[in-house]
Amino acid sequence: MDLGLKDKVVLVTAGSRGLGRAVATEYAREGAKVMLASRNEQELAKTAREIAAETGSQVEFVAADLSKRDAVDAVYAKVGERFGRLDVLVTNAGGPPAGTFDNFEDDVWEQTFQANLLNVVRLVRGALPYFRQVGGGRIVNITSTSIKQPIEGLILSNTFRAGINALAKSLSVELAPEGILVNTVAPGRIATDRITELDGLRAAATGLTQDDVRVGNERQIPIGRYGTPDEFARTAVFLGSYANTYVTGQAVLIDGGMVRAL
Template identity: 55%
Template sequence: MDLGLKGKSVLVSAASKGLGKATALEYAREGAIVTIASRNFEQLQQTAEEIKRITGQAVTCAEMDITRAEDVENAVSTAVSAGGGLDVLVYNAGGPPAGMFDQFDDAQWQKAFELNLLSAVRMIRASLPHMRAKGAGRIITLTSSSIKQPINGLILSNTIRTGVYGLTKSLAAELANDQILVNTVAPGRIETDRILELDAFSANRQGISVEELQSQSFRQIPVGRYGTPEEFARAVVFLGSFANTYITGQALLVDGGMVKGL
């Protein structure tokens, strides 16, 4: 299948590692002009070099603290300059800390809001004029399976990620006439540094080993294992491509069948 991505300008945030990195790599494989953004510029450059080595596609780097409005604007401008406009935005951000409701004060709630919701608003706002100028676009927000089934010990993520999905769903209706499709892709248990950190937190809270906790997790996933970043990225790239011409406002869970709700 031709995904219609060759020569398209793509911006992926939080792309120095994990799901963002895997997604940027898959876009580069499809011949897109990829810009990656992250706070850690040294790691970002290493990722760009790795992607070029694998795909032969040059990748542009933009240093960005996603909670800083000026950094967001600069990252979008960098992608526009590199790709002659902007066709695809993949919004990704690191998750807020794990913990229970009583552990967090107003400042921590505000920080989570700025990290995982206001940053999405800003990135999309900065990207839209360039997509409208092109006459079409694709926006993917990366969220979490918690948008369908809250995860114990992740009160901040459960609340804020659901807000990102609400934004996604609303924008899908608002932007359809602009030929801009907006979807969210929600990872379940995908083997990244973030999941390993959360497993360590949960294991400590339950007083068991990480290995035992992961064994329990595997039994809750019909596929019987954690997913890989590459498996997740392939789903993102299809929805955020021009082969997708009619799917918008949807949440695709990449979770190996873990979430049982209809």
């Protein structure tokens, strides 16, 4: 299947590590040109170099804290300067702090709103003029299986991911007439630094070893193991490709069957 991505331009936020990096790599393998954005410039430069070396595609980067409006503007200035067009937006961000209701005052709620929901609004706003210039586009939002089944001890994530999902569904209706398809991908337990961190927190809280925590989690997954970032990326990239011409407004769980809800 031809994904129709050759020479398309893709912006992947939070793209230096983990899921964002894997998605960016998969786009580059398909011949797309990629812009990565996250905070640590050295890490971005290294990731961009490695993806370009593996795939032969053009990979650019811009250091930006995407919880800030100015930083989102700077990302689009760089997209304009380097590529002058945009065909696909992948919204991704660092995971919010773990905790329960009693752990957080307004300041943390507000910061998480900026970093994990308003960032998506701002990123979409910045992408639309580019999409309208070329007469279409693709948006893929990376969220979590918590959009279907809230996860214990992650109240901030549970709240704001649901907001992204509702935003994406609304956008899919508003933007379909313009040829812009909007979908959400929801990772369950894909082996990245974030999952190592969450397993570590669980181990510290329960007195179990980190391996025990992982084995316990794997028992909840019908496929019997954590997913790999590449497995996650293949589904995300299909939805955000030009082979996808009829799927929009959907949230696809990439979780090895972990969530039991219909």
